[in-house]
Amino acid sequence: MPESQPAASAEPRETARLEAFSDGVIAIAATLLIIGIAVPRLAVGQTLPDALLRQWPSYLAYLISFTTILIMWLNHHTLFKIIRRVDHSLIILNGLLLMMITFVNFPTAVLAEYIETPSREVAALFYSGTFTVTAIAFNALWRYASHDHRLLDRSVDPAYVQGITRQYFFGPTLYFVAFLAAFVSAWLSLAIDAGLAIFFCFPGVLKWMRPRN
Amino acid sequence: MPESQPAASAEPRETARLEAFSDGVIAIAATLLIIGIAVPRLAVGQTLPDALLRQWPSYLAYLISFTTILIMWLNHHTLFKIIRRVDHSLIILNGLLLMMITFVNFPTAVLAEYIETPSREVAALFYSGTFTVTAIAFNALWRYASHDHRLLDRSVDPAYVQGITRQYFFGPTLYFVAFLAAFVSAWLSLAIDAGLAIFFCFPGVLKWMRPRN
Amino acid sequence: MPESQPAASAEPRETARLEAFSDGVIAIAATLLIIGIAVPRLAVGQTLPDALLRQWPSYLAYLISFTTILIMWLNHHTLFKIIRRVDHSLIILNGLLLMMITFVNFPTAVLAEYIETPSREVAALFYSGTFTVTAIAFNALWRYASHDHRLLDRSVDPAYVQGITRQYFFGPTLYFVAFLAAFVSAWLSLAIDAGLAIFFCFPGVLKWMRPRN
Amino acid sequence: MPESQPAASAEPRETARLEAFSDGVIAIAATLLIIGIAVPRLAVGQTLPDALLRQWPSYLAYLISFTTILIMWLNHHTLFKIIRRVDHSLIILNGLLLMMITFVNFPTAVLAEYIETPSREVAALFYSGTFTVTAIAFNALWRYASHDHRLLDRSVDPAYVQGITRQYFFGPTLYFVAFLAAFVSAWLSLAIDAGLAIFFCFPGVLKWMRPRN
Numbered sequence: 108m109p110e111s112q113p114a115a116s117a118e119p120r121e122t123a124r125l126e127a128f129s130d131g132v133i134a135i136a137a138t139l140l141i142i143g144i145a146v147p148r149l150a151v152g153q154t155l156p157d158a159l160l161r162q163w164p165s166y167l168a169y170l171i172s173f174t175t176i177l178i179m180w181l182n183h184h185t186l187f188k189i190i191r192r193v194d195h196s197l198i199i200l201n202g203l204l205l206m207m208i209t210f211v212n213f214p215t216a217v218l219a220e221y222i223e224t225p226s227r228e229v230a231a232l233f234y235s236g237t238f239t240v241t242a243i244a245f246n247a248l249w250r251y252a253s254h255d256h257r258l259l260d261r262s263v264d265p266a267y268v269q270g271i272t273r274q275y276f277f278g279p280t281l282y283f284v285a286f287l288a289a290f291v292s293a294w295l296s297l298a299i300d301a302g303l304a305i306f307f308c309f310p311g312v313l314k315w316m317r318p319r320n
Numbered sequence: 321m322p323e324s325q326p327a328a329s330a331e332p333r334e335t336a337r338l339e340a341f342s343d344g345v346i347a348i349a350a351t352l353l354i355i356g357i358a359v360p361r362l363a364v365g366q367t368l369p370d371a372l373l374r375q376w377p378s379y380l381a382y383l384i385s386f387t388t389i390l391i392m393w394l395n396h397h398t399l400f401k402i403i404r405r406v407d408h409s410l411i412i413l414n415g416l417l418l419m420m421i422t423f424v425n426f427p428t429a430v431l432a433e434y435i436e437t438p439s440r441e442v443a444a445l446f447y448s449g450t451f452t453v454t455a456i457a458f459n460a461l462w463r464y465a466s467h468d469h470r471l472l473d474r475s476v477d478p479a480y481v482q483g484i485t486r487q488y489f490f491g492p493t494l495y496f497v498a499f500l501a502a503f504v505s506a507w508l509s510l511a512i513d514a515g516l517a518i519f520f521c522f523p524g525v526l527k528w529m530r531p532r533n
Numbered sequence: 534m535p536e537s538q539p540a541a542s543a544e545p546r547e548t549a550r551l552e553a554f555s556d557g558v559i560a561i562a563a564t565l566l567i568i569g570i571a572v573p574r575l576a577v578g579q580t581l582p583d584a585l586l587r588q589w590p591s592y593l594a595y596l597i598s599f600t601t602i603l604i605m606w607l608n609h610h611t612l613f614k615i616i617r618r619v620d621h622s623l624i625i626l627n628g629l630l631l632m633m634i635t636f637v638n639f640p641t642a643v644l645a646e647y648i649e650t651p652s653r654e655v656a657a658l659f660y661s662g663t664f665t666v667t668a669i670a671f672n673a674l675w676r677y678a679s680h681d682h683r684l685l686d687r688s689v690d691p692a693y694v695q696g697i698t699r700q701y702f703f704g705p706t707l708y709f710v711a712f713l714a715a716f717v718s719a720w721l722s723l724a725i726d727a728g729l730a731i732f733f734c735f736p737g738v739l740k741w742m743r744p745r746n
Numbered sequence: 747m748p749e750s751q752p753a754a755s756a757e758p759r760e761t762a763r764l765e766a767f768s769d770g771v772i773a774i775a776a777t778l779l780i781i782g783i784a785v786p787r788l789a790v791g792q793t794l795p796d797a798l799l800r801q802w803p804s805y806l807a808y809l810i811s812f813t814t815i816l817i818m819w820l821n822h823h824t825l826f827k828i829i830r831r832v833d834h835s836l837i838i839l840n841g842l843l844l845m846m847i848t849f850v851n852f853p854t855a856v857l858a859e860y861i862e863t864p865s866r867e868v869a870a871l872f873y874s875g876t877f878t879v880t881a882i883a884f885n886a887l888w889r890y891a892s893h894d895h896r897l898l899d900r901s902v903d904p905a906y907v908q909g910i911t912r913q914y915f916f917g918p919t920l921y922f923v924a925f926l927a928a929f930v931s932a933w934l935s936l937a938i939d940a941g942l943a944i945f946f947c948f949p950g951v952l953k954w955m956r957p958r959n
Contacts, residue, residue, distance in 0.1 A: 124339065124397060126763065131347030134770030135561075137844075138778065139351065141851045146859050155865035159856070159872065173848070177841040181834075184763060195394075199521045202390040205350075209386070212354045217372070220359050226368035233372065308838045337552065337610060344560030348774075352564065408607075412734045415603040418563075422599070425567045430585070433572050439581035446585065550765065550823060557773030565777065621820075625947045628816040631776075635812070638780045643798070646785050652794035659798065 125198060126187050129205060133183065136209040137176040140169050143216040168219040168234075171297070172211055174304040175238065179208055179245070181307075186249055186271075192258040200248045207241040222293060231293035235285035235300055242278035249275055338411060339400050342418060346396065349422040350389040353382050356429040378432040381447075384510070385428040387517040388451065392421055392458070394520075399462055399484075405471040413461045420454040435506060444506035448498035448513055455491035462488055551624060552613050555631060559609065562635040563602040566595050569642040591645040594660075597723070598641040600730040601664065605634055605671070607733075612675055612697075618684040626674045633667040648719060657719035661711035661726055668704035675701055764837060765826050768844060772822065775848040776815040779808050782855040807858040807873075810936070811850055813943040814877065818847055818884070820946075825888055825910075831897040839887045846880040861932060870932035874924035874939055881917035888914055 144165045147158035183204075190197070214234040221230035252258040253268050281303055289296035357378045360371035396417075403410075427447040434443035465471040466481050494516055502509035570591045573584035609630075616623075640660040647656035678684040679694050707729055715722035783804045786797035822843075829836070853873040860869035891897040892907050920942055928935035 124343065127340065127766065128343045128347055128393060130763065130767045131344055131770055132351055134767055135348055135351040135774055136354075138771050138774040138848050139354065141775075141778065141848050142355070142781070144852045146852075146855045149865070155856075155860060155868040159868075169849070170845075173845045174841070177838075177845075180767060181837055181841075198394055198397075199390075202387070202394075202521075206383075206386045206390075209351050209354050210382070213357045213359075216359045217368075221368060226362070229368040229372075308841075337556065340553065341556045341560055341606060344557055345564055348561055348564040349567075352567065355568070411607055411610075412603075415600070415607075415734075419596075419599045419603075422564050422567050423595075426570045426572075429572045430581075434581060439575070442581040442585075550769065553766065554769045554773055554819060557770055558777055561774055561777040562780075565780065568781070624820055624823075625816075628813070628820075628947075632809075632812045632816075635777050635780050636808070639783045639785075642785045643794075647794060652788070655794040655798075 122193050125193050129183055132205040133180045133208055137173055139212050140172050140215060164222040165219040168215045171301050171304055172215040176208060178307045189260045189263045190252045190258050191260045197252055197258060200251055204244040204248055207244050211237055227293035228289055231289035231296040235282060235289055235296050239279055239282040239286050242282050246275050246279060335406050338406050342396055345418040346393045346421055350386055352425050353385050353428060357382060377435040381428045381432040384514050384517055385424055389421060391520045402473045402476045403465045403471050404473045410465055410471060413464055417457040417461055420457050424450055440506035441502055444502035444509040448495060448502055448509050452492055452495040452499050455495050459488050459492060548619050551619050555609055558631045559606045559634055563599055565638050566598050566641060570595060590648040594641045594645040597727050597730055598637055602634060604733045615686045615689045616678045616684050617686045623678055623684060626677055630670040630674055633670050637663055653719035654715055657715035657722040661708060661715055661722050665705055665708040665712050668708050672701050672705060761832050764832055768822055771844040772819045772847055776812055778851050779811050779854060783808060803861040804858040807854045810940050810943055811854040815847060817946045828899045828902045829891045829897050830899045836891055836897060839890055843883040843887055846883050850876055866932035867928055870928035870935040874921055874928055874935050878918055878921040878925050881921050885914050885918060
């Protein structure tokens with residue numbers, strides 16, 4: 108029965124639609140972050156500049172989360188340049204990854220709300236923990252796709268595949284360090300998250316880790 | 321007049337735009353689910369971890385709904401791999417389906433709000449009932465498109481088409497069972513919904529039902 | 534300077550990106566409608582089924598607005614099958630149209646809130662008035678694009694173009710009737726809006742108006 | 747290692763995906779603006795028409811912001827017609843630009859809330875300031891891409907590139923004037939923002955500035 112399908116010609120379209128759907132979800136997940144920043148109401152005697160400045164945790168959380176989701180999109184993009192085939196498991200693993208990326212909105216809002224309260228460590232744990240799980244979901248997707256070259260472009264050098272596998276190992280590890288750091292200090296944890304975002308955005312440093320870019 | 325149209329060349333573009341629009345709506349419908357999870361406010365003496373954990377119904381509803389919408393996208397994707405032509409009725413049937421998929425956000429929020437109250441059975445009825453209607457909308461779309469091979473790729477084996485028709489019959493049936501179960505117990509109904517999501521995601525079990533994947 | 538541009542090859546890509554952007558905005562405009570349906574809070578002694586049923590104006594408004602936006606998308610789709618070139622004015626006219634389609638969310642929410650109050654006529658005026666302006670925006674776009682065959686596919690029959698022009702004239706007229714009807718009765722106005730949605734969705738009736746579909 | 751990549755064939759796809767992702771974010775950023783317009787609650791003795799009219803600052807802010815984001819999309823579109831290659835830095839610069847475009851939602855809501863209060867100057871400063879920074883982000887993207895013809899289509903005339911560079915210089919300058927004007931009067935600042943939107947939308951005037959369109 109499978110051979111009655113227009114399989115060969117459908118394959119590239121299939122990857123395209125998975126990428127387009129993923130782009131859609133990631134774009135919306137990033138854009139919805141702005142909803143988390145509420146218009147300030149002035150307390151008695153408070154001025155608007157003061158009220159706006161007091162919301163700095165919201166801006167900081169927006170900045171880190173937007174940049175981190177952008178990097179996730181970039182990583183997704185990099186992987187799907189060499190993933191050429193799609194199967195059911197890949198779609199499900201990709202779906203779980205998208206669910207995590209979308210979920211980032213919630214810990215971002217919690218962080219913005221609680222970073223100036225005594226609950227800040229819990230908020231940072233939740234925030235960095237979410238990034239850790241998301242990074243693990245990325246690894247699951249990649250390992251499934253790259254295992255035995257399963258779904259990859261056949262022309263890709265195995266050494267390049269191993270290079271990605273090696274460098275993808277760092278993501279969960281570093282976010283897990285940020286997670287652990289939150290037990291000591293919420294600010295330390297956030298600084299690591301922000302540092303990772305800057306690190307992945309800053310091309311010079313990155314070149315060291317991603318040889319072909 | 322029709323023959324003055326660039327009909328033949330426009331056809332593939334037409335399907336592409338319907339798929340892209342559907343992907344957009346489904347992606348947004350899934351992503352908006354995160355808005356349903358509110359940042360908890362601490363009651364007096366309550367800690368943040370406690371407040372976050374108390375929101376487990378929201379997380380559960382997010383998990384089931386996101387996964388179910390993901391499966392709906394996957395089904396949509398599978399159908400449109402063999403649907404090649406688009407007509408007015410298909411666009412309308414597809415639009416009603418998208419309206420139902422988007423609507424899922426509302427019963428999800430109702431479920432998260434009422435699952436821990438005495439109204440839980442009503443919430444579960446509403447939730448599973450929405451999935452039932454959505455599954456029926458999927459069947460209407462498929463039956464219209466596949467009737468007499470109306471809008472399908474001509475090269476597709478009729479046996480494959482009948483296979484999809486047969487397996488699509490299960491969707492509304494199983495969600496209707498979940499709907500009926502809510503009269504007995506909200507938890508049973510939810511367990512069936514969750515079970516269906518896991519079942520459709522788990523490739524090994526699925527292979528039995530969808531031979532070509 | 535213009536001739537140094539890769540103009541000929543860029544043209545189809547240009548239309549494609551305008552369509553994709555429009556699809557994105559229309560898809561989001563339709564999907565955001567669901568945010569307008571709030572989770573009901575139970576009054577003392579009220580049951581959840583009762584509270585859910587009491588929200589019927591929200592469901593009705595969702596149904597009419599989603600269907601109407603779907604029809605707008607379909608119309609957009611029909612026009613851009615024969616619009617082949619894009620210029621600055623078309624992008625702006627299309628942008629104004631998208632702004633109106635997105636705006637539909639607001640009168641929809643106002644209608645759902647006020648249809649059961651003595652302000653229902655005002656809400657219906659606002660609702661049907663928005664559709665009238667949107668239909669006018671559609672006409673402006675089409676007349677600009679089709680004037681002197683400006684941006685159309687050269688192979689399209691002028692009689693077909695005139696046919697669309699004639700039938701597009703009905704949209705603003707009929708919605709304006711719904712607008713005027715709101716001075717008499719909000720329900721009459723809504724019935725016309727709903728009737729138009731059903732009329733445009735029902736293929737048999739439609740065939741009479743749109744010969745080639 | 748790079749040469750083992752399907753680099754040449756992947757390049758156009760890469761630009762396409764960056765454009766599609768950007769379109770998605772910009773479309774959502776524009777559409778979310780409608781969420782900022784709340785359904786009015788009637789004060790005692792207030793009628794709905796009165797309540798709706800009182801919200802005119804929300805409509806004005808929606809109008810200016812939607813149009814301005816539309817123009818940003820148009821500019822993005824114009825640039826990416828001649829940007830042919832993508833590198834890591836361009837993706838990051840584009841991401842920062844998208845972050846700013848999305849952020850526009852927040853100052854828009856602040857403006858709508860405070861334009862009728864004594865804090866209107868601060869709101870206008872914030873609003874026009876955000877546009878200034880966004881225009882600077884556009885310039886950063888363009889200058890990076892066009893420097894030494896780095897990422898441009900090789901066939902593009904250098905004079906055309908310089909023309910864009912020159913005209914892109916006006917954006918931040920004019921929005922900075924609007925920003926400064928807010929120190930004098932919020933209305934003057936807004937009038938400049940609105941004037942710029944009208945100016946960029948009105949093709950006749952624009953022709954003077956963008957010769958090839």
